[in-house]
Amino acid sequence: MKMIVAYIRHEAFEPIRQELLEAGFPSLTIMEVKGSGRQKGMTEHYRGATIPINLRPKLRLECVVESSDAAQVSDAILRHSRTGAVGDGKIFVMPVEEAIRIRTGESGEKVLQAHEASDHVSA
Ligand SMILES: Nc1ncnc2c1ncn2[C@@H]1O[C@H](COP(=O)(O)OP(=O)(O)OP(=O)(O)O)[C@@H](O)[C@H]1O
Ligand SMILES: [Mg+2]
Structure with a gap:
């Protein structure tokens, strides 16, 4: 199993969501974050403290x-996030040791499979 972590622009999310849904990957998490890439977040020094002033909002x-x-x-x-401008983001792929569905206790790759289209289950 792999965890894909992507830092992306907000506007890239809906097309990604749509494509992943259609491809059978409905399960994901998003977080609003702030970050900087190699252009660096600018900082300001104020009373001895270094204060970030332009960490950019990302998802x-x-x-x-x-x-x-x-x-x-x-x-x-990648396809939906790339505009060609700096700040398009990054994708990291990392190994995942185990996955456990809490409701049932079942584990392994099978807990990652989406429901059949005939199932109508929320959340
Ligand atoms: N090495 C990293 N570790 C953790 N988060 C990162 C890393 N690189 C980028 N990010 C996150 O991704 C966001 C977007 O990064 P960004 O696209 O600016 O990367 P970059 O390497 O500067 O590439 P570019 O030159 O195209 O801007 C950052 O604001 C940060 O949240
Ligand atoms: Mg950058």
Whole structure:
């Protein structure tokens, strides 16, 4: 299993979400974050403290998938996130040891599979 963590622009999320849903990857988490890349966040010195003044708002997208699906998911993120301008973001892929569905206690790759289209279950 792999966890894909992507730092992306807010406007990239909806097209990514749509494509991942259609491709059978409905399960993900997003967080509003602030960060800086290699252009660095600028800082200001005030009374001995270093204060970040332009950490840029980004979305952090997390998605754990079967290893064989990682390339498909990161490719979808890449295609919808790239504008060609600095600050388009980054994608990190990392190994995941275990996944456990809390409701049932089942574990392993099978907990990552989406419901069949015939199922209508929220959350
Ligand atoms: N090495 C990193 N570790 C953690 N977060 C990072 C890292 N690099 C980038 N980020 C996150 O991604 C956001 C966007 O990064 P950004 O696209 O500016 O990267 P970059 O390396 O500066 O590339 P570019 O030159 O295209 O801007 C940052 O604001 C930060 O939140
Ligand atoms: Mg940058």
